[in-house]
Amino acid sequence: MNQLTKEAEEFRGKHVADIVQKLNELSSEAAAFIVARLPIDVAAEVFDHSSLDEPQDILASLDASRAAAILDAMAADRLAYLFRDMEEPPREQLLALLTSEARSVVDSLLTHPEGSAGSLMTTEFVSVPSxxxxxxxxxxxxxxxxxRETIYAIYVIDPTTRRLEKSVSLRRLISGDLHAPVGSVARYDAPITVLPQADREEVAHLISEYDLLAIPVVDEKRHVLGIxxxxxxxxxxxxxxxEDAQKFGGMEALDEPYPDIGFLTMLKKRAGWLAVLFLSEMLTASAMQxxxxxxxxAVVLTxxxxxxxxxxxxxxxxxxSLIIRALALGELRLKDWWRVALREAPTGAALGSFLGVIGMARIAIWQEAGIFDYGPHWFLIALTVGLALVAIVTFGSLAGSMLPFALKRLGFDPASASAPFVATLVDVSGLVIYFSVALLVLQGTLL
Amino acid sequence: MNQLTKEAEEFRGKHVADIVQKLNELSSEAAAFIVARLPIDVAAEVFDHSSLDEPQDILASLDASRAAAILDAMAADRLAYLFRDMEEPPREQLLALLTSEARSVVDSLLTHPEGSAGSLMTTEFVSVPSxxxxxxxxxxxxxxxxxRETIYAIYVIDPTTRRLEKSVSLRRLISGDLHAPVGSVARYDAPITVLPQADREEVAHLISEYDLLAIPVVDEKRHVLGIxxxxxxxxxxxxxxxEDAQKFGGMEALDEPYPDIGFLTMLKKRAGWLAVLFLSEMLTASAMQxxxxxxxxAVVLTxxxxxxxxxxxxxxxxxxSLIIRALALGELRLKDWWRVALREAPTGAALGSFLGVIGMARIAIWQEAGIFDYGPHWFLIALTVGLALVAIVTFGSLAGSMLPFALKRLGFDPASASAPFVATLVDVSGLVIYFSVALLVLQGTLL
Structure with a gap:
């Protein structure tokens, strides 16, 4: 352990993120050895850092008094995050180390569903009476x-009702008149707030749109629950x-980084959608039958x-992919669906015609150059391919753009409209379109 | 314009983001009418806001002195962003309104390529001698x-060499001893910095990893260029x-929101990849020939x-999609490719066997229930389908996971490995695998 003692020495004055990165490369016992040699406030910051792998294993490897001291110094939101997914053991054993005050804060934070504003918030903010x-x-x-997690946003509370009145930034406070009431330097009359049940996308949207450093989470009576x-x-x-990228790739979102996922969990996350898509795609076999x-x-058609x-x-x-993002960013709303349809139909027709011309040229060139013989009706086959491409690409663009709207309308996440999902939808209809065009064009000759 | 005058009145005390949202719904002339009636500092904040549509059209509709006052009060980074993509007119006309000082700052910011740290930075930061x-x-x-854009991070500079020595947070300053040297409350010896050519993903990664409110952009000599x-x-x-979502959907990334893109631009962004994929997919026709x-x-095979x-x-x-994200987040590195391959091969084989069993069951049930007659050799056909699924899903998982590594190794963006790209890659090889399995299983019976 001499090497580790030396490393613990070297960590003094290092950035927390760098310490975390180093600890992630060690076994939880070795990491615990180093953590035990860090000052308590630094150790708490290490556990507050979102990149630390397996914090519960490291805590479980520490002696109880050290673990208790670290838990006591950690931020409330990280503490709740830590206990949310923790397995038994060491969950009960570590929970017992919390002070009764911390325990009740964690318990109340854990009542909010994962991914909600309430589950992301910390109770360590600055508030003062107006x-x-x-x-x-x-x-x-x-x-x-x-x-406090941040002191750059200060929340001004009505001393009687305890409702949130204003939000004041530290930058305006330090350049203000020391005798003026605190609320006088508030930039706006009403601070931006969220309810605890708001989802994290909404929180992110508000923080980015209003350029905030923190957003207060309030209940219906505007009491601040956290930030x-x-x-x-x-x-x-x-x-x-x-998660959105994984869903668009056609699978359930993973909860952990790729290298940390177990083999069976990985199978489970992928097999479900693959099976659904496979069963749907079986319709192509039925269509072809x-x-x-x-x-x-006309085997040539195949x-x-x-x-x-x-x-x-x-x-x-x-x-x-275009529509999912535009919906997520608020560039499009549900009611815009017909505007999108009116746009995608001509776009699809133009793209389809473009591919159709390439496809017909390919058949003509192969035929004329003698690379492959499509038979005496080769031109009609080329025409079938060209027309089918126009119809199918138009249909694909329309169906692909409407699917996220439809999912959103039905209360599902539009991001569930994965690339494989769309492809499957278009495959079955595409086959029917192709053979229908073929029947129209080739009736009386090949068919 | 009475209605608009009333609206301009109502904007006093409103959040900038809300004013911007309202202006985006108006014509640029109507928006200019309102902007002309806002206090200069609020108007400048409106133009500093990243959500404002068509700022150059609004500026061009204002009278010159008003426009000049707004440009003068805007943040340097937004000013550079505004002029970067501006068309002629009104570019020259608006550039002429800048003070010579602002002009030289904008010129120097514009030398940095779009998307780099240098192009994102502002020169309005606080620095003090050590x-x-x-x-x-x-x-x-x-x-x-x-x-200043922010005063929460203060950069401490060597008074002689002008090199960056430390970074100090306002929260530590205000609780520090007024007579102590400013650098004494610095948390770390060496502040985290980026070079101007770093891309925005790297900047985002550092800001998120080190929980920073701002990151200084320095040259090779550690002179601070901006933050x-x-x-x-x-x-x-x-x-x-x-951009990543659009690329994964199989198209060029758009520079503007979906509703703002012109018809022809949209076609151009989508037609390129569609044509490349179409030409590659033509190999399937060659394979089938x-x-x-x-x-x-054996038409039944089709x-x-x-x-x-x-x-x-x-x-x-x-x-x-799994590997692109894991690479983007730094969970995987280039050298991990073989670890991923060793993982994806058994995963693919397991998933393929799962689908293979479903596929064989489907054929057996249809045959036995008399829904469709696959002929006397139906069991061999089912076996062909089952074995081909194992091989193709294994191949698909392997090829799909290796493609982002290959692209990254060749210096391309791994996110260019779109779902359609992978599907095309797998389609051609999949056909060859399918027919090879068929030849093996059905030799002497159907083939």
Whole structure:
């Protein structure tokens, strides 16, 4: 352990994030050895950091008094986050180490559902009664600085009703008149707030839109329950965009980083959607069975099935990813669906015509150059492929753009409209479109 | 314009974000009418807000002295952002309104490529020489508060070399001893910095990892060029995840919100990738031409082509979205590729076996229930489908997970590995795998 003692020495004065990165490379016993040698406030910051892997294992490896001291110095929101997903053991054993005050704060934070504003908030904020002066407020801020997550936003409370009146920034306080009432430097009449049940996307949207460093979480009576700070929102945003990316890839969102997921959990997260998509895609086999006679007579038609179906899926995937993001960013609302439809139809038709021309040219060139013989009716086959591409790419763009709207309308997350989901939807209809076009064009010749 | 005058009145005391939202609903002339009636500092904040649509059109509709006053009061980073993409006119005309000082700041900010730390930074930060006391620093901070983007991070500079020595937070300053040297309350020996050429993902990563409110941008000699604040990073993160989502959907990233994109620009952004994918997917037609004899003899095989191909594409899309995110978040590095391969191969095999069993059951049930007659060799066909699914889903998971690594190794953005890209890759190989399995299983019976 000599090496580790030396490392613990070297950690003094290092950034917390760097300490965390180093601890993540060690076993939980070795990490606990180092944590035991850090000053308590630094150790608490290490556990407050969102990047620390397996904090409960490290805590469980520490002796009880050390673990209790660290838990006591941790931020309330991180403490709640830590206990939210903790397994048994060491959950009960560590909970017992909390002071009764901390225990009741954690218990109340844990009542909020995961991902809500209430679950992200910390109770360690600065609030002062509205009858205080700026001077009194600054004195208070200096005293409590060490025990608050942020002091840059100060919440001014009605001394009788305890309702939130104003939000004041430290930058305006320190340049204000010390004898003026604290509320006099408030920038706005009504501070921006969220309810505890708001989801983290909404919190992130408000923080980014109003350029806030923290947002107060209030109940219906405007009592401040806690605050969500900008650094927690950034963590939540990163998590949310990871989940959206995984959903769009066609699977359930993972709760943990890729390398930390167990084999069986990974299978479970992926198999569900794969099976649903597989069962839906079976409809393509049924559709093709329906056209079996045509297939027997014109096997040449099958050559282009993958090409045509994938073009529909690709254009659908483009449209879906566009609309999911535009909905998430608030650029589009539910009521805009027909505007989008009116836009995607001509876009799809233009893109389909473009691909259709390439497809027809391909068949003509292969035929004329003698690379492959599509038979005497090659031109009609090319025409079938070209027209089918126009129809299917138009349909793909329309279906892909409407799917997120439909999901949102039905109360689902629009981000569940994954690329594979759209592709499957378009594949089945695409086959029917292709064979219908073929019947129209080739009736009397090949079919 | 009476209605508008009334609205301008009502905007007093409103949040800037709310004013911006309202202005975005108006024509640029009507918006200019309102902006002309706002106090200069509020008007400047409106133009500093990243959500304002078409700021250059509103500025061009204002009279020159008003526009000049607003430009003068705007933050340097927003000013540079505004001029970066501005069209001619009104670019020259508005540039002429800048003070020569502002003009030279904007010119120097514009030398940094878009999306780099240098292009995101503002030059309006607080720096003090290291021989100042905390008292002197606080006095200075109070004086310059109105003209700085943030005063919560203060940069301590060597008075001779002008190099960055420390970074001090306002919260530690206000609770410090007024006669102590300013650097004495610095938390860490060396502040976290970025070079101007760092990209915005790296800036976002550092800000989120080290829980910073601002990060200084320094040159090689550690002279501070500017700072990037957390609100700009949030905007940049939202933009980056939108671009990644659009790329993963299989198109070029848009520079503007979906409703603001012109029809032709939209076509251009989507047609490129669609055409590339279409041309690659043509290989499926070539592959199938190669197996034309087999197709003629066993048309029944074609029934399962879409089903089998899409399963490969879906599993590939899952794996790709997982690996792109894990790479973006730094959970995986380039050197981890073989670890991922060793993981995805058994995962793919397990998922493929799962789908294979469902597929074989489907054929057996349809055959036994008399829904469809796959002929006397139906069991061998089912076996072909099952084995092909195992092979193709394994291949899809492997190819999908390796593609982002390969792109990154070649210097491309791993996020270019879109779901359609993977599907196309897997489609062509999937067909070859399917027919190869069929030849093996059905040789001597159907083939």
């Amino acid at each position: 009858n205080w002066t700026i001077g009194e407020t600054l004195k208070h801020v200096r005293e409590v600085e060490g025990a 969500v700070t900008v650094d927690d929102v950034i963590d939540a945003m990163i998590e949310a965009s990871t 329906h056209f079996e006679d045509e297939l027997e007579r 050559l282009f099935i993958p090409l045509i179906m994938s073009s529909g899926g690709n254009s659908g995937s483009q449209a879906t | 021989n100042w006391t905390i008292g002197e620093t606080l006095k200075h901070v109070r004086e310059v508060e109105g003209a 990037v604040t957390v609100d700009d990073v949030i905007d940049a993160m939202i933009e980056a995840s939108t 190669h197996f034309e004899d087999e197709l003629e003899r 029934l399962f082509i879409p089903l089998i191909m899409s399963s490969g594409g879906n599993s590939g899309s899952q794996a790709t």
